[in-house]
Structure formats: C-alpha cells, structure tokens
Amino acid sequence: MAKTDILIIGGGPAGVTCALTARKNYPDKEIVLVRDREKSIIPCGIPYIFNRLNSAEDDILPDKILEDNDIKLLIQKAVEILIDNKKVRFDNGEEIEYEKLVLATGSEPVFIPIKGVDKKGVFVIKKDLNYLKELREAVLEARNIVIIGGGFIGVEVAEEISRIKGKNISIVERASHCLETNFDEEFTKVVEEKLKEKGVKLYTGKVVEEIEGRKKVEYVRLDTKEKLPCDLVLLSIGARPNIQLAKTAGIKVVERGGIWVDEYLRTNIGDIFAVGDCAQTKDFFTRKDVPIMLASTACHEARIAGSNLYKIQNLKENKGTLGAFSTSILGLGLGAAGMTEKIAKKEKFDYVVGKAKVVNRHPGKLPGAESIFIKLIFLAGSEGYLLGGEVMGPESIGETINIISLLIQQKMSAFDLQSLQISTHPLLTASPISYPLIVAAQDAIKKMRDRF
Amino acid sequence: MAKTDILIIGGGPAGVTCALTARKNYPDKEIVLVRDREKSIIPCGIPYIFNRLNSAEDDILPDKILEDNDIKLLIQKAVEILIDNKKVRFDNGEEIEYEKLVLATGSEPVFIPIKGVDKKGVFVIKKDLNYLKELREAVLEARNIVIIGGGFIGVEVAEEISRIKGKNISIVERASHCLETNFDEEFTKVVEEKLKEKGVKLYTGKVVEEIEGRKKVEYVRLDTKEKLPCDLVLLSIGARPNIQLAKTAGIKVVERGGIWVDEYLRTNIGDIFAVGDCAQTKDFFTRKDVPIMLASTACHEARIAGSNLYKIQNLKENKGTLGAFSTSILGLGLGAAGMTEKIAKKEKFDYVVGKAKVVNRHPGKLPGAESIFIKLIFLAGSEGYLLGGEVMGPESIGETINIISLLIQQKMSAFDLQSLQISTHPLLTASPISYPLIVAAQDAIKKMRDRF
Numbered sequence: 001m002a003k004t005d006i007l008i009i010g011g012g013p014a015g016v017t018c019a020l021t022a023r024k025n026y027p028d029k030e031i032v033l034v035r036d037r038e039k040s041i042i043p044c045g046i047p048y049i050f051n052r053l054n055s056a057e058d059d060i061l062p063d064k065i066l067e068d069n070d071i072k073l074l075i076q077k078a079v080e081i082l083i084d085n086k087k088v089r090f091d092n093g094e095e096i097e098y099e100k101l102v103l104a105t106g107s108e109p110v111f112i113p114i115k116g117v118d119k120k121g122v123f124v125i126k127k128d129l130n131y132l133k134e135l136r137e138a139v140l141e142a143r144n145i146v147i148i149g150g151g152f153i154g155v156e157v158a159e160e161i162s163r164i165k166g167k168n169i170s171i172v173e174r175a176s177h178c179l180e181t182n183f184d185e186e187f188t189k190v191v192e193e194k195l196k197e198k199g200v201k202l203y204t205g206k207v208v209e210e211i212e213g214r215k216k217v218e219y220v221r222l223d224t225k226e227k228l229p230c231d232l233v234l235l236s237i238g239a240r241p242n243i244q245l246a247k248t249a250g251i252k253v254v255e256r257g258g259i260w261v262d263e264y265l266r267t268n269i270g271d272i273f274a275v276g277d278c279a280q281t282k283d284f285f286t287r288k289d290v291p292i293m294l295a296s297t298a299c300h301e302a303r304i305a306g307s308n309l310y311k312i313q314n315l316k317e318n319k320g321t322l323g324a325f326s327t328s329i330l331g332l333g334l335g336a337a338g339m340t341e342k343i344a345k346k347e348k349f350d351y352v353v354g355k356a357k358v359v360n361r362h363p364g365k366l367p368g369a370e371s372i373f374i375k376l377i378f379l380a381g382s383e384g385y386l387l388g389g390e391v392m393g394p395e396s397i398g399e400t401i402n403i404i405s406l407l408i409q410q411k412m413s414a415f416d417l418q419s420l421q422i423s424t425h426p427l428l429t430a431s432p433i434s435y436p437l438i439v440a441a442q443d444a445i446k447k448m449r450d451r452f
Numbered sequence: 453m454a455k456t457d458i459l460i461i462g463g464g465p466a467g468v469t470c471a472l473t474a475r476k477n478y479p480d481k482e483i484v485l486v487r488d489r490e491k492s493i494i495p496c497g498i499p500y501i502f503n504r505l506n507s508a509e510d511d512i513l514p515d516k517i518l519e520d521n522d523i524k525l526l527i528q529k530a531v532e533i534l535i536d537n538k539k540v541r542f543d544n545g546e547e548i549e550y551e552k553l554v555l556a557t558g559s560e561p562v563f564i565p566i567k568g569v570d571k572k573g574v575f576v577i578k579k580d581l582n583y584l585k586e587l588r589e590a591v592l593e594a595r596n597i598v599i600i601g602g603g604f605i606g607v608e609v610a611e612e613i614s615r616i617k618g619k620n621i622s623i624v625e626r627a628s629h630c631l632e633t634n635f636d637e638e639f640t641k642v643v644e645e646k647l648k649e650k651g652v653k654l655y656t657g658k659v660v661e662e663i664e665g666r667k668k669v670e671y672v673r674l675d676t677k678e679k680l681p682c683d684l685v686l687l688s689i690g691a692r693p694n695i696q697l698a699k700t701a702g703i704k705v706v707e708r709g710g711i712w713v714d715e716y717l718r719t720n721i722g723d724i725f726a727v728g729d730c731a732q733t734k735d736f737f738t739r740k741d742v743p744i745m746l747a748s749t750a751c752h753e754a755r756i757a758g759s760n761l762y763k764i765q766n767l768k769e770n771k772g773t774l775g776a777f778s779t780s781i782l783g784l785g786l787g788a789a790g791m792t793e794k795i796a797k798k799e800k801f802d803y804v805v806g807k808a809k810v811v812n813r814h815p816g817k818l819p820g821a822e823s824i825f826i827k828l829i830f831l832a833g834s835e836g837y838l839l840g841g842e843v844m845g846p847e848s849i850g851e852t853i854n855i856i857s858l859l860i861q862q863k864m865s866a867f868d869l870q871s872l873q874i875s876t877h878p879l880l881t882a883s884p885i886s887y888p889l890i891v892a893a894q895d896a897i898k899k900m901r902d903r904f
C-alpha cells in the first residue's frame with residue numbers, strides 16, 4: 001500500500017467521522033485511516049470508566065464501523081509529511097502517497113508547571129487504553145482524590161467517582177465556579193450544590209501552589225495555605241492541539257493554537273485538511289479563535305471536510321463554532337450553546353434574557369415529572385436574534401440543547417420562537433401552553449417591549 | 453363587566469395560550485376568558501386518568517395561571533355573537549361588548565352512526581370533568597373493553613388500561629394498522645407488537661357493524677362476523693370542530709370543516725379570530741384543508757393570534773400545519789412531523805428516504821442504553837428539502853421530533869443536516885459519530901447520488 005486516495009491521520013471521532021463521510025461521498029475512492037494506537041478510545045466516555053462502565057475496555061471505539069465501510073485501518077505512527085511529494089512517512093520508514101490528506105491528530109491533556117506535578121500519583125485524562133487502565137486501578141485504590149480543574153471533565157469524573165463508596169473527593173478550581181466557561185451562575189450553583197450534597201469538596205476561586213509528597217503525592221497545597229490530603233491527583237485543566245506533525249511540515253498554525261483552516265477545513269497547503277481538536281476553531285459570533293475541543297465539534301468539522309475533499313460540493317461553510325455542549329451531573333442534565341450571559345456582556349452585545357421554569361409532564365402529577373429551567377440570551381432590539389441558551393433538567397434536555405443550537409445556527413429570533421410549531425406529549429414534554437423555549441422567548445419579548 | 457378589550461371564548465389550551473400571549477403583548481388591555489364548564493381539562497392528559505393519574509381531577513388545567521396573569525375568568529355559556537354590535541350574549545341573557553374576539557371553542561368527539569351506538573356503556577373521550585369521572589369508574593369496573601378507533605387516542609387509552617390487571621382490551625381499526633395516519637409501517641408494526649405482547653387484541657382492517665346488547669352493551673359485531681364481548685365500548689374515531697356559534701353569527705366556515713381563517717388566524721369578520729380545534733388548519737406542504745386537532749397545533753395558532761390581535765406585529769405567518777406529534781406507548785416514545793412516506797407517495801412528491809438505527813448512549817455499554825430508529829423523507833434532487841420525519845426510541849425523542857419539526861419549518865435540506873452543529877453526551881444522546889438525524893441525512897444523500 002504505497003499509494004492511496006484519501007489518507008486520514010488520527011483514529012478519534014474526527015478521523016473516523018471524516019472517513020465515514022468521505023466513504024459516503026466518494027464511494028470509489030480508497031480510504032486509509034492511520035492511527036498510532038492499537039485501540040481507539042471514546043473520549044467523552046472516559047469519565048464513566050470508573051464506575052458505570054466495568055473497565056476501560058468498555059470505552060473502546062469499535063473498529064467494526066471502519067471495516068463495514070471499507071476503510072483500511074493502519075496502526076502506524078506518522079512522523080513526517082512530505083508536502084512536495086504528497087507522502088506521509090511512518091516511524092517504521094514506510095511511506096504512503098496520498099491524493100488528499102486529512103490531519104485529525106487530536107489533542108493532549110496539559111500538565112501545568114506547578115511544583116510536584118511530576119510526582120507519582122499525578123494523572124491526566126489521556127485517550128490511551130493502557131494509561132486509562134492504570135488510572136482506573138489507581139482511582140479504585142485511592143481514598144483521597146484531588147481533581148485540579150473544575151471544567152466539565154473534572155466535574156464529570158468527580159461525580160462518577162462519588163458513586164463509589166469511601167472516596168474523599170476534592171475539586172480545586174481557579175474560577176469562582178465549576179463549569180464557569182459553559183454556564184452562568186444560575187446553573188453552576190445548582191451543580192455545585194449537587195456535588196456538595198454527594199460529599200464532593202469544592203475549593204473554587206483557589207489556586208494550587210504545590211503538590212507535596214516524598215515520592216508519591218501526599219498533599220495538594222493551595223494559595224490559601226489549605227492542605228488537601230491525597231493519594232491521587234487528577235489534572236483536568238485543558239488540552240493542547242497536537243500540531244507537531246503539521247508544524248514540522250511547514251503547514252500554517254495559529255499562534256498558541258491549532259492548525260489554521262479555512263471555512264472548509266482546508267489548511268494553507270493544497271489537498272491537506274485538518275479537523276477536530278488539532279484544527280483551530282473560531283467563535284460563531286465573533287470569529288475569534290477559541291480553544292473549544294469537543295467531540296461533537298470535531299465530528300461537525302469532519303463532516304464538512306469529508307464531503308468537500310475533492311471539490312466543494314456541500315456549500316455549507318463552517319460558520320464558526322457554537323460550542324454546543326451537554327453533560328449530566330448526578331442525574332441532572334445540563335446543556336449550553338452559543339453565548340452565556342457572561343460572555344455576551346464581556347463581548348459587549350446588547351442583549352435581553354428570557355427565562356422559563358416548567359415541568360416536563362402535563363399534568364404535573366404524572367410520574368417522572370421533573371423541573372426544566374431554561375435561559376435564553378437574545379440580541380436586544382427589533383432583530384431579536386438568539387445568541388445563546390442554557391438549559392437544565394431531565395435527560396431530554398440533551399436534545400433541547402440541539403434545538404437551541406439549531407435556532408442559533410438559523411439566526412432565529414425571539415419572534416420566530418414565539419411562533420414555532422412544536423410537538424408535545426404528557427409523558428414526554430412540557431405542556432403545549434408552557435413549552436419552555438417559547439415561554440422563555442415570550443419573556444424576552446416582553447422585556448424588549450418594556451425597554452421602549 | 454359589560455365591556456372588555458379582549459374576549460376569548462373557550463378555556464382549553466388554545467384559549468388559555470391566546471390569553472397568556474395577549475397579556476404579554478398587550479399589558480394594558482383587559483382580557484376576559486369565558487368558558488361554559490366549571491373546570492377545564494388537559495386534553496392530552498385524558499388517557500392517563502385511568503391508571504397513572506389517581507383521578508380525573510388530577511388532569512384539571514389549573515386556573516391559577518389565569519389569575520397570575522390578570523386574565524378574568526367567566527363561567528358562562530356563550531350563545532350568540534352579535535357581530536354588528538361587537539357583543540357576545542350568554543345563556544343567562546347577559547352581554548359583553550368586545551374590541552377583539554377570539555373563538556377557541558374546540559371540538560367534540562364524534563359518534564358514528566352505527567347501530568347500537570346509543571346503548572348504555574358506549575363512551576367517547578369528552579373534555580368534561582364529570583363525564584370523565586363517570587368514564588373512569590366505568591373503565592375500572594369493566595372487564596371486557598372494546599375501543600373503536602386505533603388512532604393515537606385509542607392506542608394511548610388501550611395502553612393505559614392494559615396497565616390495570618384483569619382487563620380484556622380490544623381495538624377495532626378500519627385501517628390496516630393502528631396509528632396509520634401518523635406513521636409508516638416500520639413504526640406502526642412495532643407499536644402493534646408491543647400492544648399484543650401486553651395482551652391487547654387488535655382487529656385491524658375491520659369495521660364495526662353493530663353494538664349489540666339488551667340495554668347495556670354486550671357484544672361488538674364486526675363485518676367479519678366476529679363478536680367481541682364487552683362491558684364498555686369506547687369510541688375514539690375523531691372529533692368535529694365546534695362551529696355552531698360562529699356559523700349562526702354568519703362567520704365563514706369551511707365545508708365539512710372548521711372556521712375559515714387567514715394566515716394570522718383572522719376570520720372573515722373584522723376583529724374576530726379563531727384558534728385551535730374550531731379553526732380550519734391547512735397542510736404545510738399542500739395547503740389542503742386537513743383535520744389536524746392537536747393541542748400543540750392549537751397553542752401555535754393561539755400564539756400567532758394572541759400577538760397580532762390589534763396589529764400584525766409578529767410577522768410570522770401561519771405557514772400551514774406540520775402536525776408535529778408525539779406519543780409514548782408502553783415505554784416506547786414515538787414522534788412524527790410533516791409527511792410520512794405514504795403521504796409523500798400519495799401526494800406525488802419525488803422523495804428519497806434516509807434511515808438510521810443507533811443507540812442513545814456512547815459507549816453503548818452505559819446504563820440506560822436504548823435503540824433509536826429514525827426515518828427522514830427528503831425531496832429528491834438537488835434541493836433535498838426535508839419533508840417529514842418519524843422517530844421512535846426513549847423519552848428524548850419527544851424533543852428529537854421538535855428538531856425535525858424545526859428543520860422542516862426552516863426548509864432545511866439533507867445537505868444542511870449533514871453539516872449541523874450538534875451537542876452530544878455519553879449519558880444523554882447518541883455518539884457524535886452516529887447522531888441519528890445526520891446519519892439518516894447522509895443515507896439519503898447517498899441515495900440521491902446513486903440516482904444520477
């Protein structure tokens with residue numbers, strides 16, 4: 001196999017989705033997917049290997065979907081892209097020539113330069129089966145666990161471990177609230193309350209000064225001089241795009257960011273694309289570079305690239321990333337898309353907030369009734385475009401946030417929402433009278449009127 | 453109270469929603485809602501009064517929301533509209549003058565003219581508290597129950613009663629499958645299988661010839677000469693709009709249909725609107741008159757009317773009804789919006805079908821994993837607009853169908869769907885690689901390509 005049509009480097013969600021999309025769009029092309037690990041991991045599933053899954057192996061991304069779609073899998077480490085020859089070289093010396101190359105090299109978790117970070121017992125969330133097996137064992141054995149970073153990964157791991165008896169879990173977060181990047185305070189407070197009820201200790205607005213211990217970790221010392229005992233420290237403070245391969249080849253990268261890409265995920269070099277965590281994302285509203293690394297965003301990019309590899313045939317440009325996001329913490333579903341109120345304020349948008357709190361059953365006496373809270377941010381004034389939304393409630397909010405995401409992508413307004421055709425059912429949704437998206441839109445319209 | 457600004461006749465979801473919308477849009481207007489019953493019922497909740505709710509009273513639509521929004525409630529029966537004087541007369545002789553009048557008079561279940569339909573023991577689903585209390589008692593006492601009509605109400609009631617021990621339930625349906633109006637066969641078959649497993653007997657493709665019995669119902673005799681023993685017969689074969697008040701006043705009505713309305717739910721008479729079941733709905737794609745009577749549709753119309761009573765200020769015309777619909781049968785959620793394949797064929801649309809079957813968790817080994825099946829109908833050719841969608845799976849499909857409904861309303865295509873930004877989470881949704889709407893769209897795109 002010295003030559004192929006489409007070569008994809010990376011076997012995570014972006015690489016796989018790009019391969020599958022390319023297969024559907026180019027049935028006659030040969031597609032090769034190369035990855036450097038024997039097994040691929042489902043990144044978003046990692047927090048659940050500690051309890052709800054029985055092993056790290058349960059979180060493997062199956063290769064069957066590749067076989068079924070006639071995509072050749074190669075386990076090799078790519079070490080060089082020879083741009084002029086349109087070839088990729090592997091660490092065993094072999095080379096493959098490509099017509100189209102897609103970089104889906106992903107990201108690596110970052111280690112912060114704090115003292116003691118190199119001690120035994122400090123872990124990160126690495127998408128590597130053997131590493132995760134080791135981490136799982138260590139977590140099950142540990143009693144005192146300190147998680148540094150209260151973003152969604154830190155919080156998801158904390159909730160998962162809190163389901164195991166006898167664990168003393170602490171989260172240290174520099175910001176004033178956990179999940180602060182994704183949600184406004186009405187939401188983060190509820191999550192924090194839930195975590196605390198479950199016994200997780202929260203140290204928000206605090207910074208780690210040192211990880212102490214002889215050889216192994218023993219204490220995490222904060223800037224407040226508090227010392228948290230620990231057998232295990234988990235760093236979940238973010239990830240860095242894997243751009244070395246691209247950079248070495250002379251492909252353009254964004255300063256302190258990922259690989260530069262255009263609207264169709266094309267790099268500055270002909271016939272080379274980049275998708276997923278390794279590619280730089282831009283914000284939907286401001287076009288600023290943003291460090292959003294979500295599997296859903298990665299797959300979105302992969303689909304755009306995968307259908308436009310040979311010629312632009314799917315004229316749906318990448319409008320920038322909304323960062324649509326959902327999670328589930330101790331039975332509470334949470335979703336966010338577009339701007340939070342905090343961001344809208346910071347970015348100087350003139351906005352109005354609409355809120356609704358309703359029940360997901362009608363009548364409310366039906367079994368399974370749970371509360372849904374929704375917050376929508378609209379551009380103030382006559383346009384009234386939806387800028388962002390946050391929602392919390394039962395499992396169904398995982399799809400509610402996709403409605404919000406779609407409304408934003410379609411540049412829909414509070415007035416559009418007011419006249420939305422929706423479907424409701426006593427056992428599935430809120431009542432048609434009080435469908436939360438519409439009630440929140442009407443709340444915002446009222447506030448817009450009150451302004452004049 | 454001989455005069456008011458906005459007068460709404462009818463206290464169901466349409467009337468209430470119109471009043472609430474009017475209140476938000478016209479904070480200074482006096483709003484009066486008149487209804488002829490002491491208590492209002494949540495129509496979609498009625499099937500659940502037999503088991504999951506403890507009484508018919510549990511399904512009352514609370515009046516508190518009216519009080520909270522400064523909407524005056526009047527319990528009176530409107531008997532005449534005096535168009536020239538802009539007055540409504542009640543059966544106690546009193547009159548109210550209005551600036552704007554909204555008719556939300558709803559619908560009544562139909563009795564078919566079969567022999568024996570007047571016997572004791574024959575019921576319909578009437579939105580009347582006392583009638584429903586009586587029906588509930590009768591259902592709890594009955595052993596053999598025959599439901600005539602296998603539309604969604606018939607099926608929902610059958611499933612609810614099947615949760616009570618010792619009931620022998622039969623459904624007689626003229627069409628070849630239950631739920632045939634809303635779903636294609638891939639879906640109706642699954643529902644029928646579930647009902648049969650639960651012991652419900654199905655007589656599809658069969659017609660009732662007579663309801664036999666001395667005074668009380670004893671047998672339902674079919675055209676096949678089968679005789680189904682019964683203590684109770686429930687007719688659920690449809691409803692008829694309540695148009696008498698409008699008709700008598702000389703307001704235009706559609707032949708064998710509801711009150712004629714324009715895009716903004718205005719009748720042919722100035723300052724008189726009609727919303728909900730009593731107003732004639734038109735199909736989204738064909739503009740044909742369709743007998744769709746759903747609370748969600750009614751509320752949609754009520755919001756358009758309620759925000760445009762004095763002047764058109766919400767330029768979102770009523771594009772015609774999609775009939776977005778969802779239900780839940782024995783734990784299986786089902787949703788449909790727009791055209792089924794059957795309808796697309798019948799109405800001579802050139803279409804392509806895309807399908808996907810995925811799991812609502814990733815990895816699939818996570819607890820709560822259930823299968824989602826989705827079927828999307830797209831206009832064939834380069835436009836590729838979404839014409840309709842059907843979905844079945846867990847509770848979250850109640851919102852998935854609202855995404856589908858929105859996609860249709862926005863005239864989005866299979867290509868748009870392919871590049872949709874979505875949010876996914878292991879515990880809430882399918883994986884980002886196999887998000888069902890996108891996979892089904894890609895399946896359709898492939899078929900479109902294969903055509904050329």
